[in-house]
Amino acid sequence: MGSKSEDKAVFDTESAKQMVNKLRASFMAGKTKTYEWRVSQLIAMLNMLEENELQIVSALRDDLSKPELESSIYEIAMLKNSCKLALKEMKHWMKPEKAKTSLTTFPSSAEIVSEPLGVVFVISAWNYPFLLSLDPMVGAIAAGNAIVLKPSELAPASSSLLAKLVAGYLDGSCIKVVEGAVPETSALLEQKWDKIFYTGNGRVARIVMAAAAKHLTPIVLELGGKSPVIVDSGIDLKVATRRIIAGKWGCNNGQACVSPDYIITAKDYAVKLVDSFKCELQQFYGKNPLESKDLSRIVNSNHFDRLSKLLEEDKVSSKIAHGGARDETNLKIAPTILLDVPINSLIMKEEIFGPLLPIILVDNVEESFDMINSSGPKPLAAYLFTNNNKLKEKFVAEVSAGGLVVNDTTVHLAEHNLPFGGVGESGMGSYHGKFSFDAFSHKKAVLYKGFSGDSSLRYPPYTRGKLRLLQALLSGSILRIIRALLGW
């Protein structure tokens, strides 16, 4: 594979073109369309995950210092579940769906047939390098497509292991991995794909969509945003705090697209909230969180510097209520809470994607909905902790985000009956469960007509009588039809 550090041929536009041509030939030959092929690939993926768990955990430790439990659960167990669900449901998903027909097209029958799109391009991210590469692939395989995967170069050990494992376990004539960075990705983006599935940030998403536009390629963009957490009073504060911690620092130390980005709470609740955080954080990560094995590190020095800058901004640095410690050598930042940061600070402008949690104060939690809706881009997720049913209803009705969770954080990702995707700046399209299968399928409408019931009123020469009958038919009203037929 085109790994830059080795002395191999450069993966350029010509290489990309040839790869796509080969895959398209495999696809046109029908290799990926059979149920058997799809099953074989999903089973191979399950074996791949089962037999290489230790290596995967080790690669993730190299790339992100990801705790073993996070790797086992979020990257491996979740993936295995995805494969198993697809294996179980695929036959059902592949079946045509019957569609109703009306009097207007009588006699006829109709159905919607799922067909693969063709050759698809999956671009994944560095924070969950296995999950975000292989989970979309499960959908693409289940739907019968040929695939090129481009893992993120910012997680090099994972990228290299993925390339090795996919080549070793999956059908190389239909599924390929290309390692590399901007040049390789650009070469691939110039090609004509039948679908592009991108997980990452808004800036690159625009480049991907513009490239897709040249070939009218449909896309799924799984992006991110500032996912807010609204914390009301009158709740079980301990449970709420723990769930926020689990969703924030327990998921790659805040480097996750659905990570609770910031909190909004009432002024008079803030102190209680911060105290609860301090208490639980210590229980989870000890007195020296920089030394805790249960926290991922920051992925690289670029991001470390970015996060440091957010903390060092004048109007923000004085607001640190907990944490703030940094270890530049080991790229570690302790769980940090900031209280009452100004809305126009840097930390409140961009997606944090790290272990810093600002708390914004309002007089009344009801104000938070407007604040979220008018703060700009729609986030991927929004969270609310409350026991007030009216507040819950208002939240669900008024806050627009990819997905919402009440009284918990991030767990909706594990629920495969819920479509996972963004809206506005947080993305377009969705996946997980059957939604993955649908994302990589074309739903072809099929209408079967017979030869009986051919009415002359469809055809010219056109007369007033035909017009009246047509009007009646299109309205679907039996009475009108009878009247028109009788000439009334």
Next chain:
Amino acid sequence: MEKSIAELRETFKSGRTKSVSWRKKQLKAFLDLVNENEDSIFKALDQDLGKSPVESYRDELGIVKKSATYSLSCLDKWVAPKKGDLPLLLFPSKAEVIPEPLGVVLIFSAWNFPITLALDPLIGAISAGNTVLLKPSELAPACMSFLIQAIPQYLDNKAIKVIGGGADVGERLLELRWDKIFFTGSPRVGRLVMTAAAKHLTPVTLELGGKCPAIVHNTLSNPSKAKVTAKRIVGAKWGPCTGQACIAIDYVLVEEKSASTLIELLKKCIQRFYGGNLKELNSISRIVNKNQFQRLVNLMKDPHVAASVVYGGSVDEEQLVIEPTILLDPPLDSEIMNEEIFGPLLPIITVKNIEESIEFINSKPNPLVIYAFTEDETFKKRILSDTSSGSVTFNDAMIQFLCDSLPFGGVGQSGFGRYHGKYSFDTFSHEKSVLHRAFYPELEPRYPPWTNFKLMFIKLAYGFDYLGLMLLMLGFRKS
């Protein structure tokens, strides 16, 4: 322009368009608009395209009325949240998917069905609770004028606006930020729309076109079925806007031995439906403008193509009329066989064996529809599995457009996204997932510090291995 759009955004923010009663009111007003202005619409369509009232009703008025009525009757069902099943592990929790409007949407419509392609997407956008700016095509000016004048009289004009003008207006609109763009038109402009949308990460639906083939197989062997086949082909080719339709039959594939039978039947049909020659032509629309007329005439200029004309071919430049024309086996590398015809010229391509038609279709970009006249069930299955198109219709043509339960859209070069019926509602909605959790019971193993026990617990939980979990918790299972 910016002021109008700012107003649309304000209106959306106010939440007015989210209420189901607002949406129903608009849809009802919409029906009034169409019912009370039938004659004006007939007149505009006649002016722009020479459509007769029956064609106008069948393809435009009737369609949008049906669409609005259907949406009105289904709206309550569509806006209702969809419940999701949850595993025992997450008990007690509630999951649902709630449709919400995207916001401010931009609809570009085309000139060939200037009422349907403007108003049908509009119905979808309104049903889903959005505010809308509609940009009709300037190439159908009478219809555009009608829409500009009529819509503000009936619909909420702070939420639904129409803007006139040409390509320059379109370009300016594309520079702004929308929450959705719905475009009907050519692949060339589709690319421009999507490229512009990429700057703002605006989701788009592109309803494009392609060369929609009609395979004619064994239905010719039975005389009455052959007649019906011919009628349906003729009615579907020249009936809607004289072939200027994205789902019009572009060309026909038939076995050599049946070609002459088919051609004779088609000729008879054409004469019966539309008249014997150019002078007697009736019940058929005309070419939209000089540009398109010239383009179509040029397609026949190539001497080899001209030589393949077996019926028709006469044109009237002043009236912008081209009579229904059939060509037999024009050269496959000619323009007429490589670009979407979008006009009243019908090439018939012969093959030795009808199975070859599948490779022929696959050698061209994915069309919006594939039509096949056949009663051979095996062949039907092959067509479905070995070709790719937006949709497939067996033994008829154009009529799939009337089915509200079938998604209407393309694949590959014919576009992406879909609409009609509930699909219209969905295309202008964001499906928001909502998960409601309770504070109890609490699962301790969710939280660090991590131990082997917690790892085992979560692994079993993810496998929904409830028995294993019980054993683990009771201490009967090693961690």
